[in-house]
Amino acid sequence: MKRTLLIATCALVVLPVLTGCKIVKNPTAEEAALSEANMTDAERMAALVAREYTPRVVPHMETGAKDIGAVLDAIGQDLDTAGESLGIPKASEGSPWNFIAKGEGKVVASNRDSRAAKLEVDVTEDGAADLSIQLGPVIKGTALRDSANFYVFTEFRDQIEFAKLARALNDTAGAAISLPDGDLVGETVSFTGAFSLAKASDPVLLVPVVLSTGGDQ
Amino acid sequence: MIIKRRLLLSVVALGIATSLPSFASAEGLIAIITPSHDNPFFKAEAVGAEAKAKELGYDTVLMVHDDDANKQSELFDSAIASGAVAIILDNAGADATVAAVKRAKEAGIPSFLIDREITESGVAVSQIVSNNYQGAQLGAEEFVKLMGETGKYAELLGRESDTNAGIRSSGYHDIIDQYDMEMVAQQTANWSQTEGYTVMETMLQANPEIKGVISGNDTMAMGAWAALKAAGREDVIVVGFDGSNDVRDSIKAGGIKATVLQPAYRQAQLAVEQADQYLKTGSTGLDEKQLMDCVLINGDNAAKLETFALSE
Numbered sequence: 001m002k003r004t005l006l007i008a009t010c011a012l013v014v015l016p017v018l019t020g021c022k023i024v025k026n027p028t029a030e031e032a033a034l035s036e037a038n039m040t041d042a043e044r045m046a047a048l049v050a051r052e053y054t055p056r057v058v059p060h061m062e063t064g065a066k067d068i069g070a071v072l073d074a075i076g077q078d079l080d081t082a083g084e085s086l087g088i089p090k091a092s093e094g095s096p097w098n099f100i101a102k103g104e105g106k107v108v109a110s111n112r113d114s115r116a117a118k119l120e121v122d123v124t125e126d127g128a129a130d131l132s133i134q135l136g137p138v139i140k141g142t143a144l145r146d147s148a149n150f151y152v153f154t155e156f157r158d159q160i161e162f163a164k165l166a167r168a169l170n171d172t173a174g175a176a177i178s179l180p181d182g183d184l185v186g187e188t189v190s191f192t193g194a195f196s197l198a199k200a201s202d203p204v205l206l207v208p209v210v211l212s213t214g215g216d217q
Numbered sequence: 218m219i220i221k222r223r224l225l226l227s228v229v230a231l232g233i234a235t236s237l238p239s240f241a242s243a244e245g246l247i248a249i250i251t252p253s254h255d256n257p258f259f260k261a262e263a264v265g266a267e268a269k270a271k272e273l274g275y276d277t278v279l280m281v282h283d284d285d286a287n288k289q290s291e292l293f294d295s296a297i298a299s300g301a302v303a304i305i306l307d308n309a310g311a312d313a314t315v316a317a318v319k320r321a322k323e324a325g326i327p328s329f330l331i332d333r334e335i336t337e338s339g340v341a342v343s344q345i346v347s348n349n350y351q352g353a354q355l356g357a358e359e360f361v362k363l364m365g366e367t368g369k370y371a372e373l374l375g376r377e378s379d380t381n382a383g384i385r386s387s388g389y390h391d392i393i394d395q396y397d398m399e400m401v402a403q404q405t406a407n408w409s410q411t412e413g414y415t416v417m418e419t420m421l422q423a424n425p426e427i428k429g430v431i432s433g434n435d436t437m438a439m440g441a442w443a444a445l446k447a448a449g450r451e452d453v454i455v456v457g458f459d460g461s462n463d464v465r466d467s468i469k470a471g472g473i474k475a476t477v478l479q480p481a482y483r484q485a486q487l488a489v490e491q492a493d494q495y496l497k498t499g500s501t502g503l504d505e506k507q508l509m510d511c512v513l514i515n516g517d518n519a520a521k522l523e524t525f526a527l528s529e
Contacts, residue, residue, distance in 0.1 A: 092509065093487060094508070140358075142350070153506040154338045158336060158384070160350075160383055
C-alpha cells in the first residue's frame, strides 16, 4: 500500500519535473546542458577539454605525429610542400601550417624560471637548438587546437569561445607536464606535440602533449 | 566616370529599393555593405571587394550601414529588391545581423561575411574573419615587451556589440595578465578616433601615472595618441590594432609603437572569390567560418605596409 502510494506520488510529481525520484534514469544530460548554459565561455571550454583531452586529443596527437627530423627537414626545403605532405590541412587561406611531430633530442638550453618556460632542444645532433618546447604556464599560440582539427571553428559560437578552447587545451597540456627539476641541459627528452608555422624562418614553438626525460620512448 | 556611376548606384540603392535599372554585366550585381568608409579599414575592404568583383565580371554597389543595424536591414532590402546575386558584408552587430542575412538567404541571395562574425552559423555561406585572438596576442606580447613587463596601463575597448571588441580584449589579457602589469583604466571609445581622444584625455587626468595604452583598434589609438601628444605625454607607449596607413606613418615618425595588421584588403577579395565559386558551383568547398592570421607591425616592417597589405 505504502509502496503503491509512493510510486503514484512519484509519477504525478515527476512527470513534468524530473527531480528527486529514482525512476529517472538519466537526468545528467539535461542537468549538464543547464549548468553549461550558466558557465562562462572559459568554464565551458575548460569542461569540454577536461572531458576530451585524454580520450580524444592525446590519441589524435599520438596517431598523427610525424617524425620531427623528417618534418624539420621538409620545412627547410619548402614550407608549403612540407605542410601539404606532413602538416594538418589548412582550414583557410591565411592560416599558418600546423604540424604534429614526435621525436627526441638533447636539451641545449632552457629557461624554466620564466612564466613562459621553455626547453631548447637539438634533434639533429649538431649542438644547435632546432625547436623550443613550451613548458608553460604561459603557452603561446593555438597550435594544439588547430592540430586537433576535429574541433571546427564553424561549430563554435564565435572567436571568443574558440579562443577559450585553445586556452583550455594549452592550460591542460601545460598542467600535464611533469619533469625533473633543474635546467635539464644535456638531458635527452622525448616528446610528442604540435606547432604552428606561418613562415619557414619562424621559430618552432612546440606545445607538448607527451614529454619525458630519457631517450627510450 | 566610374565614381559617378558608383555614386549613382549607391543613391539608387539607398533611396529606391524597388526600381533599379537592369545591369549589363554578365555575372550580375554584388552588393558590398560595410561600416562607414571614414575608417580607412572599411574603405580598404570595400575597395578590395569591388576590384575583385569587377575583375570577375560583376557589377557592384557599395553601401554603408554606419554601424546602425536598422539601416543595415534597409540596405539588405535594397540589395534583395535590386536583384543582387550575392552580398559581401562587414556587419553592424553579431546578433542583430542574423535576421537580415536570413532574409537574404530566403530570397535566394547568399551572403559572404568579412571581418566580423554573426552569432549563428548556417545562415551565411562564408564568414571570413581575422584571427583576432592570435593578432591580439601578438600585439599584447609586443606591448608587454615595450613596457618592460611591468607598469600601469590603460585599455581602450571597441564597440560592445562587436564580437571583435571582446575577442581582442580577451587576447590582450590572456597575455598581459600573466605579467606584473596593472590596468588602471578600461573604457570603450566605440572604435572612434574622436572618442579615443576624449576618453584618453579623461583617463590621463585620472591616471597621470600610466606608462602605456593598448587599444582595440587603430582609429582609437590615433585619437589617444593625439590626446597624449596634446598633453605632452609622448613617453606613453601606444599599441593599436588594424594596420592602417595612419598608424604606419605614426610608427615611422616614432609616435605609436606598434599595431597588428589585419589583411583586410585580401580578406574582402577572398570573400568575392568564394562568392564567385559558390555562384558557379553551389559550394565554396570550405568551412563556413575561416580565420586569417594577423601580422605584428612595428618599426621593423612598417615601411612595407600599404593599405592593409604587407609587401614581401
